[in-house]
Amino acid sequence: MVAATQKDGETWYQCDECGMLFDSKRDAKAHEEYCDTDSPSYLQ
Numbered sequence: 178m179v180a181a182t183q184k185d186g187e188t189w190y191q192c193d194e195c196g197m198l199f200d201s202k203r204d205a206k207a208h209e210e211y212c213d214t215d216s217p218s219y220l221q
């Protein structure tokens with residue numbers, strides 16, 4: 178999930194999974210595709 182946040186008068190997009198910030202929603206969404214904190218291998 179990507180959350181929009183205001184910082185220094187600009188809108189940033191934060192990845193809810195790892196907290197990383199992006200200055201474009203497109204970049205944030207692209208990152209989210211690869212950010213997989215609940216990968217099945219972690220539970221094994």
Ligand SMILES: [Zn+2]
Pocket residue numbers: 192193194195196197208209212
């Ligand atoms: Zn992430």
